[in-house]
Amino acid sequence: MSRLMDTRSNSIAPYAVAILMPLLALLGTLLFAPLLVRTTLLFFIIAVIFSGWYGGFWPGILGGIISGVLLDYFILGERHSFVLQAADIPVLVLFAFVVIIVSVIEESRLRTERALRQSRDQLQIVLQGITDGVIAQDKNGEILFANDAAARLAGLSSAQEMMTTPIQKIRANYENFDVDGTPLPFEKLPTKRAITEGIGGEIDFRWHLVKEGRTRWMNFKSSPVFDQRGQPQMSINIMTDITEDKESEVKLQNAHQRLQTMLASINNGVVATDTEGHIDLMNPMAETLTGWSVGQAIGKPFEDIVALKSLLPDETIVSPVQSILRDKQELNVSTPTELISKDGVRIPIGYNAAPIKDQFGDIVGAVMVFRDVSDRQKAENERNQLTLLLASQQKRLENVLANVPGIVWESIISSDNQEQRIEFVNRYAERILGYTREEWLATPNFGQKIIHPDDLESSQKEGQEIFARGDLSAAIQFRCIAKDGRIVPIEAHYSILTDDKGKVIGSCGLMMDISQRKSDENAIKQSALDLKRSNEQLEQFAYVASHDLQEPLRMITSYLQLLERRYKDKLDQDASEFISYAVDGATRMKALINDLLAYSRVKTGEQDFARFDTKTALNQAITNLQITIAETGAQVTVDSLPPILGNEAQFIQLFQNLLSNAIKFHGDEPPKIAVKAERSGSVWKFSVTDNGIGIEPQYVERIFIIFQRLHTKDVYPGTGIGLAICKKVVEHHGGRIWAESTPGTGTTFWFTIPAASWSK
Incomplete structure (x- = not known):
């Protein structure tokens, strides 16, 4: 109805009502005249009030004038006449006063109502236009008002739908969670307390829309609205979507954490200040180098914490922070500088500084990064020493190479493998072939040009075959033509140079003049x-x-x-x-000649070697000595003996001489001889042991020399050649022979033969 009245206030409807209402009042007065003896003005007063209420001041006045005219003509005094009687004048005056009062009051009411209505409409426009959700709830929690933003946040289509939907049904659409992820009951929201206790509140929480499956961060504020008695009547709630702010906050926290981690992990000290030069950031390395903790340094002037001193005489260092704040540009320092820590320790450092700017380019502080260069200085000193040492060693190497009796060289092969260029050659090359170092270095494929034409192809082929087998080094011989035309035989030892991918990039080596060797x-x-x-x-x-x-x-x-x-x-x-x-002398001469003949027949080559069983050779020797063995009652025991590669006839003579020697030099007991063999590494170790008279220790080496005898021929006959023959046979087979003896107990003759010999 208020909207209808507002529409008609700018049309003729109020004045039509002002005309119609007095006519209706006249009709009512005439109809109910018997009942309105003393209240003939009642209906006309109601008509004036209604006209004023509906149209305001002027419609009320119009209704009053028409009512006065109708009263004068139809009701008061002489009817159907405009002649007034004295008694009616006070009535009309009173009526006119009432009309004026009523019109003024209604006009005031209408103006107030219009102002309120306009304010409400403006407020509603504002509430609908803001992005925050606004909800008014009564004591039961039901929604009295909601804007469209609140409806969108709640997952509803419009504010009207939100205001007409029961609160429990709305709450079923979403879940609340605290900052740490704990479920947040609706009773914990500040709305409850605002309505029940009249205390407003604010909270940040996560709002999860179940149906849509999305989660948003919300800031929820509640304020109570009180009635005339001061009791909370409703709650006004403002919901703000702060998801982007929260995400930005998390990103900022992550960035801050990353920054802190980076600052804590780097080996450089970092100190930042505000625009006044007071420290507001310091990383752990800066704490270590300066000796000040963060808690001690924050808020203090930079110069009080980071004390710098130039290592150059008569030079003072200006505070880098003050220079940055004054000049507003980066500062890179090459001056040797010392940092004096809190404990007075002097540390050589290198540093640079730069201004800190905000998003608008304004300087908001300064930062200095410094590092301990003690190790670098030490390394630099060591590097300088190594450089000097390297130069010295290089000089020595050049001197050595210059006097190496050979041509030391290094060459590089072109990428297309068509050209080989000498990169280095020593001075000695000129002494061997006559060509200067400059000629070696300046001439491509110089190595091929100095090799004798008859040897070039064969030497290249030989080298290629060696490298084709996978060898990276080779030694080949060829002839070179010296500068003066001499033919010089050369032996070259060289290696292939490869890169990290295995590609051949060159070679190096040594070429020696082997004229004397040839x-x-x-x-x-x-x-x-x-x-x-x-x-x-x-x-x-x-x-x-x-x-x-x-x-x-x-x-x-x-x-x-x-x-x-x-x-x-x-x-x-x-x-x-x-x-x-x-006769005896002639017989001994014959034996000596036979032994000399046997000794001379022991050859030193392997061309007569063949595989044979040493036990077979031993058995033949025993057969040859059968008569002597029978006469002396000798006992010969034999273990298993191995097959070897050698001269079987010489081994028969070897065993025969050793057995004969053991039988000859026996004691009072009949001879007992044991022949054995055992494997010892890469050789077979043979032993011939007897129980004879033995040998004095000082003679165990002498007995193997030709014609050496330890006894006279009257006591023990012989020529002194037998053991010399044994020694020659064993050495012929690549072994050695020796004796171990205890006088009066017996002697053991040992000899070795290579075990691998039989497989040759």
Whole structure:
């Protein structure tokens, strides 16, 4: 109805009502005249009041004038006449007064009502226009008012829907959680307390819309509204979506935490100040270097905490922070500087400083970053020392290489493998081939140009075959042509240079003049031929000599024995004895010649080696000595013996000489001989042990020398060649022989033979 009245206030409707109402009042007065004897003005007063209420001041006045005219003409005095009687004048005056009063009052009421209505509409426009949600709730929690923003936050389509939906149904659409994620009951919201206790409140919480599955951060404020008695009547709630603020806050906290972590983890000291030069940030390294804790340093002037001193004489350092705040530009310092800590410790540092600016480019402080350069200075000193040492060593190396009796070189191969260029060559190269270092360095493929044409292809092929097998180094021989035309035999030792990917990038090595070696090798070859020829002649001589010498010995022996038989009875005792001595000497001479022949026949090459069983050789030696063994009652025990690679005939002679030696030098007991063999690493270790008279320790080496005897021929006959033959046989097979003995107990002869020899 108020909207209808507001619309008609600017039209003719109020004046039409002002005309109509007096007519209705006249009709009512005429109809109810019998009942309105004393209140004939009642209906007209009601008409004036209604006209004023509906239209305001002027419609009320109009209704009053029309009512006065109708009263005068139809009711008061003489009816149907405008002539007034004296008694009616007071009534009309009173009526006019009432009309004026009523019109003024209603006009005032309408103006107030219009003002209130306009204020309400403006407030509603404002509430609908703001982004915050606004809700008015009564004591039961039901929503009396809500703007569209509140409806959107609650997941509803409009404010009207929110105001017409029961509060419990609305609450079922979302869940509340505290800052730490704990469920937040509706009773804990400040609305409850605002309505019940009249105390406003504010809270931040997470609002989870169940149906939409989204969560928003909300700031919720509640304020109570009191009635005339001071009792809380309703609660006005303002909901603000602070999700972006919270996310920004979290990002800011994360960024701050990252900054703190970074500042704590770096090895540089960091100190920041405000625009007054007072410290407001300090990282742990800065605490360590300055000796001040953060709590002690915050708020103090920079210069009181970071004390700097120049290491240059007569130079004073201006505070870097004050320079930054004054000049408003970065500061990079190269001056050697010391930091004097709280405890007076002096630390060499390097530092730089810069202004801190806000988003508008205004300076809001300064920051200085400094680092302990003690290790760097130490490393720099060490590097300088190493540089000097390297230069010294390089000089020494150059001197050494300059005097190495060979050509030391290094070359680099081009990327297309078509060109090889010498990068380094020592001075000695000029002494060998006559070419200067400059010629080596300036000429591409110089190495190929100095190799003799007849050797170039073969040397390259030989090197390629070596590297094709996977070897990165090689040694090959070829001839070079010196600058003066000489042909110089060269042996080159060189290695391939590769990069980190294994690609060949060059080579380096040493080339030596082997002219003297070649000459020596030729001399050695000639000496070897001469020695071989001499040995063959010596063997031939020994063989011929042994046969030629045995013939006259046989003749001498035969005629002496014939003389002894024919003239035995005619000769005296001395003559018989003399003849016996001559026969014995000739016999011993024959044995000596046979032993010398056997010794000379022991060759030193492996061309006569074959695989054989050493036990078979031992058995043959035992067979050869069977008569002697039977005569002396000797016992020979044999363990298992291995097969080897060697000369079986020489091994038979070796075993036969050792067994014969053990039988010959036996004691009072019959000879007992044990032959064994055992594996010892890469050799077979043989032993021949007897129970004979033994050998004095000082003679155990002497017995292997040819013609050396420890006893006279009258006590133990022999030529002194047997053990020398044993030594020569063992050494011929790549082993060694020795004896261990205890006088009166027996002797053990040991000898070794390579175990791998049989597999050659």
